[in-house]
Amino acid sequence: MKGTPPVKRALFEEDHEQFRELATEFNTREVSGKYAQWEKDHQIPREVWQSAGENGLLGLAVPEEFGGMGIDDYRFRVVLDEEFVRAGHLAVALAFHLHDDLVLPYLLAYGSDELKAKWLPRMVDGSTITSCAFTEPGAGSDLRAVRTKAVRDGEDWLLSGQKTFIGNGAFGDAAVVLARTDAESGRATESSFSLFMVERSEGYTNGNPFDKMGLRASDTAELFFDEVRVSDADRIGEVGQGLRYVKEQLPQARLAIAVAAAAIGTASFDQALEHAKNRSTFGQALTQYQNTRFELANLKTESHVTQTFVDQAVLAFNNGELDAHEAAEVKLWASESAKELSDKALQIHGGYGYIMEYPIAQSFTAARLLTIFGGTSEIMRETIGRAL
Amino acid sequence: MKGTPPVKRALFEEDHEQFRELATEFNTREVSGKYAQWEKDHQIPREVWQSAGENGLLGLAVPEEFGGMGIDDYRFRVVLDEEFVRAGHLAVALAFHLHDDLVLPYLLAYGSDELKAKWLPRMVDGSTITSCAFTEPGAGSDLRAVRTKAVRDGEDWLLSGQKTFIGNGAFGDAAVVLARTDAESGRATESSFSLFMVERSEGYTNGNPFDKMGLRASDTAELFFDEVRVSDADRIGEVGQGLRYVKEQLPQARLAIAVAAAAIGTASFDQALEHAKNRSTFGQALTQYQNTRFELANLKTESHVTQTFVDQAVLAFNNGELDAHEAAEVKLWASESAKELSDKALQIHGGYGYIMEYPIAQSFTAARLLTIFGGTSEIMRETIGRAL
Amino acid sequence: MKGTPPVKRALFEEDHEQFRELATEFNTREVSGKYAQWEKDHQIPREVWQSAGENGLLGLAVPEEFGGMGIDDYRFRVVLDEEFVRAGHLAVALAFHLHDDLVLPYLLAYGSDELKAKWLPRMVDGSTITSCAFTEPGAGSDLRAVRTKAVRDGEDWLLSGQKTFIGNGAFGDAAVVLARTDAESGRATESSFSLFMVERSEGYTNGNPFDKMGLRASDTAELFFDEVRVSDADRIGEVGQGLRYVKEQLPQARLAIAVAAAAIGTASFDQALEHAKNRSTFGQALTQYQNTRFELANLKTESHVTQTFVDQAVLAFNNGELDAHEAAEVKLWASESAKELSDKALQIHGGYGYIMEYPIAQSFTAARLLTIFGGTSEIMRETIGRAL
Amino acid sequence: MKGTPPVKRALFEEDHEQFRELATEFNTREVSGKYAQWEKDHQIPREVWQSAGENGLLGLAVPEEFGGMGIDDYRFRVVLDEEFVRAGHLAVALAFHLHDDLVLPYLLAYGSDELKAKWLPRMVDGSTITSCAFTEPGAGSDLRAVRTKAVRDGEDWLLSGQKTFIGNGAFGDAAVVLARTDAESGRATESSFSLFMVERSEGYTNGNPFDKMGLRASDTAELFFDEVRVSDADRIGEVGQGLRYVKEQLPQARLAIAVAAAAIGTASFDQALEHAKNRSTFGQALTQYQNTRFELANLKTESHVTQTFVDQAVLAFNNGELDAHEAAEVKLWASESAKELSDKALQIHGGYGYIMEYPIAQSFTAARLLTIFGGTSEIMRETIGRAL
Ligand SMILES: Cc1cc2nc3c(=O)[nH]c(=O)nc-3n(C[C@H](O)[C@H](O)[C@H](O)COP(=O)(O)OP(=O)(O)OC[C@H]3O[C@@H](n4cnc5c(N)ncnc54)[C@H](O)[C@@H]3O)c2cc1C
Ligand SMILES: Cc1cc2nc3c(=O)[nH]c(=O)nc-3n(C[C@H](O)[C@H](O)[C@H](O)COP(=O)(O)OP(=O)(O)OC[C@H]3O[C@@H](n4cnc5c(N)ncnc54)[C@H](O)[C@@H]3O)c2cc1C
Ligand SMILES: Cc1cc2nc3c(=O)[nH]c(=O)nc-3n(C[C@H](O)[C@H](O)[C@H](O)COP(=O)(O)OP(=O)(O)OC[C@H]3O[C@@H](n4cnc5c(N)ncnc54)[C@H](O)[C@@H]3O)c2cc1C
């Protein structure tokens, strides 16, 4: 009988810790000191993606034949996320998450070899930055309301419509687009939608990056498709299976957010503890105040609890045993927990918590997205509740 | 790499499930239908203890040489607790918890062979019901304020003082008593206290069972010691080491409460779901209401989260790796969680939740004790906070 | 411009304070020291009702011509409630609440002079103890599901059916009963129900008092009507207007619970403060601990907030300006607040909070009813939400 | 007997509503459509201050002899705050708050006629923008740790030190500065500090505006004083009375934040309701979902509760009856409530809540400051707790 202590993590092995060093170095070398400027620009520079590619931080799951390392152990992604979060470089975590957790799985699972050969190497080396373009002004929680349409035109498709809130949308090169492929019939059904890998080309434009509350270095923008020509070879999987594919990939999409959320919770605690130890008021360190100590004890405990739950989910996912409902529980819990933990940790920072250069302000504003993005907490509860 | 799915439990093996059947049968045969009367009497009848003894439900950890089965896998205690909780027989869980988790570990860890030979067989067969008598009117969170004293008198000790809130206190036969053994010196120090196994005898009296909010079938009472003669052979471990022993046994004491708490959380969810499925208002089942569904989704998720954390702690404890600080986190989290979950589950029961014959009313009132008993949540936070 | 300070209450005038003294004396003389026994008996003795009648504490709003004092200033009822709560005699508050806030308003508003002449004097002098019998096993939140029926039989009605959770049900003398008066037609409509004042007589029986979590001195029981003969003169208002009457009286029903809830919140704070000042651990009073101080500060603040809101509602009600939706907000807020405040205040009591002889245990268990009884919090939210 | 209904506000009279129109027009004309740019600039343009001055929106309490309107009814300030908040122009509310609630009261209460004559007209007409400069890197909650010092130099004082988090700091013209006037003696005492009105002049510099989470149009910056020469005529009140003055003005400082907080709570509810009514998912408006309706019901209720409490405090303040402890309760409650309400209202907005152009994103990020700024919630609890 082998036990994982509840508070000492036993998730990682030697390899992961080595990869962690790589990630830490990348953060220090490529991001620290530059991130504040990226926030103003609402952009992570293209060179950074390329450098990430060179360092093997992109497209982890891409098989060797397509230029990747074929890592199917999700713990490496966990390590990466944790390091970006720890460093307060949350928008980088988000940008890479979209690329690796949202776009990549569709290509890997349903893409033809041709499609893979075309896209995967470019995603691995960071030369192509990708988006996942599902949401529309009239279709967020409810993807069946998607109205972007792809209409057959000879060997190609003509794609028209509008997407919104698309991460890597303003500066990305290509997007997985969910579009209706039976626009001529009336109300959409389960099999009305298909997925396409769409490259920036004529008719593919974008709005300015939104002015977001947090994660400002990540560009989130509207996309407009005006009869964009898409080769049928860039169709992902079968026609009419788009919604099914989206559902099948929910476990990873949700787990990935939970992983980031747990990392935010843990980082929040760490930052609050650090601040409390070093900050004095009325002649004593904040840790001398019982209330601060109790708050820190709560933070520590809840961050352990959440981490334990998420870590178990990571192992289950690795074993192919995490279904969408379970992933909904993990996403719901971890994102709500990150929101709460970062809020309490921020309070311990006093006024400093309100200034964006402090990592806790980054954590707090990032956490606020997590209960919305990738399926709101309400949608998670509905999902869990329906399966009761 | 072996993963435990986050929501499907992987704690138990074949043996535990067999033991569970035994426990279920015991509940059905010996408790169900009688429990309400025990609540009025504030007493679990002696025969029930004996029957439990016969069925191998008491003194699990007692080595074979002292009449037990030498089970050092804590998961069997978990099974037992869960079954009492599931059936709504929480006071039995509490009574046996005191016997097996609070009294027994002291005898096993520090008792002489003579002491073990005298007490353990009687604890295993249920003929002797034991209490753990630490708390006093002036000493709850702060055991250093204990004033009950044991004074040397030849080969024996004379024990005098008052204890309060002692479970199995009114109908028990013997108690582990924490007493000062250097009463003559002034302020108590770390080494002022010792533990004794004290049998009901002259000078050992008790008050009436308290009228408690819940767990009414368990008798909780004051104990009065008026020069009770205790043989030195009934001293547990060394003189002056009482407080140290208490600290050393904190992991099990805390974990045990967390285990019961997690079981209460899970049972609360189960009961709420059951009720919601079967109860209709305005022509539809409660599960048809989105709010009810969302509440149930929250309950389900949080009960999984808490169970996962506690299960990991059980495995750690089995491996000898759960220290007192970690156990404090587990106790804090699980007891607060039980309080919240049982409260929300009760609400779903409407008026029925307020009637003690419903298991949820039992769960709710039991849960309210768990953040107080065995170290309050504040003491847990202080413990965790001091170690930051 | 005249302002009511937010934290110093300005609700009461001279008269009310005089009435308060009367109420305090009544509590001291008639209830204290006896209440614990009533809890065991699940009964407030009949003499107590009569003494209350003699002291002018019952039927406050009954006009002088029917033996009352015609007090239409609700603040006198507030005073009475507050005094019972403060003393920890919550079941008396509940019993009188049913009599004065739930039964009386129907008689006053819709009763014929004959009906008033028959019932009001007996309610004022305490010789008749009344119940409000609406809820049924299959009809709680949803009164349209009531199946108790009254069938015309000459000049009389024959009443048959079952009610449950009826306060003063086991030892009361008469009940306002909501019954269907068009049982012969199929599905009930808004005008299917009527109200009757039903006296204990042949065919009118009751179950044993329920074993409740709290408020044990108040008897809550099932009522069974087996062709109980009710004179048409005991019909309250018009046939078919029962549901309308119930709706019209919602403001008072809800406000009354909010008043008790606010009193419980305030009393909880007072009791916690008192306990914290007098209890020491580790050599200092609990008020020396920052966490305890912060908790007390929260309790104090929230109890002021809630009291302010409820007091404003009382004034609005006095002015005839509190509608059912507003009353729903007041009931929702105050009852949830009482639940939370009494829970936190209990925690400050440590183990003592779990023992029913402590007022805080009474407050806590009483508060748990308030979010259920008289319309659950969910029904309040639905009411408010529908009116958005 | 005159009652204020709990949910229909009765705070305002005719005059206030007229003033409200003025405020609304000002918002529409001078702020709307320009605010997003000010956020980028971290600056409210000087013309806006002047226009506000012309419209009588600045220096409300300034007596007529000094160019003002001598409004001592605080409800006019309430109106103004509410209008800025409703429009989502929260940084303007903050900027004017600093000017009118934090700087002005010191001048009015303790300033010599000469001082008043010099400063008040310029504050009323908006030609001088003022700051309140108390906080330092080492002195936030604990003002006794202030190290900025003013040293006598002939008729003048030489001011040296560093302030931080100073609102209107980068673009303001003058600041009330709290400085030690007995720097030569060792540890500071209650009478070590004095207040000065310090104009921008040689040695008075500032840092760049901080990149704040919210309220970005308001510039918050560090101030550096390097032997800034301050005429003794610009001393406010007596030497050594600085801390006493600060304490005396706490009621207004705290109340003002509570007023803004209540307005944020109310606006959050309004915005969420508006959004929920107009947004559809899965073919129905969000208000059709029970969970959304319940959340809105909670928001509505709590916003009423908080507003009622704050309104009572405003009346008490107008009557000179709001002391610093009571104001602490009001500030604590209202700011925590704003945080919670804006968070829940944001969630109802889905992804839109995360985009700064939506008023709810402005409310949420502004609310996060309110439990920190002007005395943290912890300091409020300490204040209340100490006075128990
Ligand atoms: C910064 C940011 C980045 C994003 N990145 C991407 C991206 O890269 N790609 C992409 O495709 N999308 C992206 N999104 C979109 C995101 O996934 C959606 O915002 C999210 O799914 C919610 O959709 P919505 O905003 O339309 O909210 P809505 O669906 O309009 O929901 C509004 C509110 O109603 C609630 N609600 C909806 N339906 C129900 C129901 N049935 N019952 C109860 N409550 C309900 C929701 O929980 C929410 O509280 C991003 C969003 C943001 C803000
Ligand atoms: C039903 C029941 C059964 C029990 N069974 C047993 C038993 O079998 N054997 C036994 O020995 N004991 C038993 N107890 C006692 C129980 O363990 C104690 O009640 C508990 O440890 C708390 O002690 P106290 O009641 O004296 O509270 P106190 O120590 O007086 O604490 C009062 C409050 O102050 C808080 N507090 C105390 N110190 C601090 C601090 N330093 N900082 C901040 N807050 C503080 C506490 O958290 C609590 O909220 C039982 C109690 C109950 C109610
Ligand atoms: C101690 C006690 C004393 C009482 N005294 C009296 C009395 O004197 N006279 C009397 O007539 N009654 C009395 N009652 C009954 C009380 O008013 C009801 O219990 C209460 O109205 C709730 O009804 P229910 O118990 O049938 O719950 P249900 O109506 O079955 O509700 C169960 C749960 O479902 C929720 N729910 C129901 N409908 C909805 C919906 N549409 N949307 C979302 N959630 C929903 C409820 O909020 C609750 O959480 C008493 C009850 C108790 C416990």
Ligand SMILES: Cc1cc2nc3c(=O)[nH]c(=O)nc-3n(C[C@H](O)[C@H](O)[C@H](O)COP(=O)(O)OP(=O)(O)OC[C@H]3O[C@@H](n4cnc5c(N)ncnc54)[C@H](O)[C@@H]3O)c2cc1C
């Ligand atoms: C955007 C912004 C605008 C501001 N504008 C101004 C302005 O115009 N003028 C000005 O003078 N100031 C201004 N401030 C400063 C503000 O008032 C302070 O930030 C605030 O008083 C808290 O001080 P601090 O940041 O130093 O936190 P600290 O005092 O360091 O507190 C850190 C944490 O410790 C807690 N803590 C501190 N002491 C105790 C204790 N005894 N017990 C328990 N917990 C404790 C606090 O509650 C907080 O959670 C502004 C701040 C911000 C962020």
